[in-house]
Amino acid sequence: MDIHTATFFANHEAVKQHIEAGTDLNQKDQFGSTPLHVAVTFGRKDIAMSLIDANADLSVKNPQGSTPLHVASFFCRTEIVKALLAKGADKSIQDNYGSTPYASVAGPFNDVKPVYDKMTKDLGALGLKLDYKHLEETRPVIAELLK
Template identity: 55%
Template sequence: MKTQINNWRRLTIAFTVLTFLAVLNACKEKKESSPDAVKPTETVKQPAVDIQTAVITEDTAVIKQYIAAGTGLNTKDPIGGSSPLISACLFGKTEIARMLIDGGADLNLQNNEGSTALHTAAFFCHPEIVKMLLQKGADKTIRNNYGKTAYESVEGAFAEVKPIYESLGNILQPMGLRLDYSQLQKTRPVIAALLR
């Protein structure tokens, strides 16, 4: 049991640091986007704002530009390897996740830890995103580098993983991550049921 908790702590620390650095890097590069609509007859260029920043700031106009340009949807951040969809799942950006999924983002792309968007949406208890991913065919049998499926990331007792949530919450709060521990505890069984 102690080994499992220690592995989870290592996983959490690695995930947190990589995600934090990736988002910081993306936010540093943020540039102002043009509010002008893209005309369908024009050749669409990739926007000046990086897609990770657009995800975190919920800039739907920029996300639409990436989709129209057909680029960037599966671009991994250089530090943690998270795709824009994984970032949307982490921060609970349901509408952004929907846009990326409908726009053709790879549902099963894995970050440097081997986690997919489904792992992330499940662990952070975003049932609507989990449902969308499953309906579109996300593979729930993929195991991350720690040998866990998305289901296995939420099947255990909340008390065992609460320190992981607390650590992630503290590190990612400045970037907008808000964790409600009672909601997480209540929702984990719901997520587990969706993934069975």
């Protein structure tokens, strides 16, 4: 099982085996995402932490120009945001739209709710679950971490 499949299916043991075997942690899948992007998107916290601890590249961008910190911030993965920042993730990097991780959480929730709706529509069948109440409450917390 390759590292992307292991990450997607939350097979932490397989991911740890890849880390121990020296697998390239920054390789991109057919969608242009690294295992860390996938772990963060789908809330695979333990896998994300293992990849961060194993020195996965924190500045690598997906096709939208988002780093793992952009993704963790947008999806309000508080513990992952803290871990990325503690490991030195650059919070000033801009995505393809000129947004920093802070910009993705700084505005009113209702302004970005359509984006969350689209993400749920596009990735819900793949297992993405978003708790809108959590997102709305946590966005200001994430914004404070990124200031």
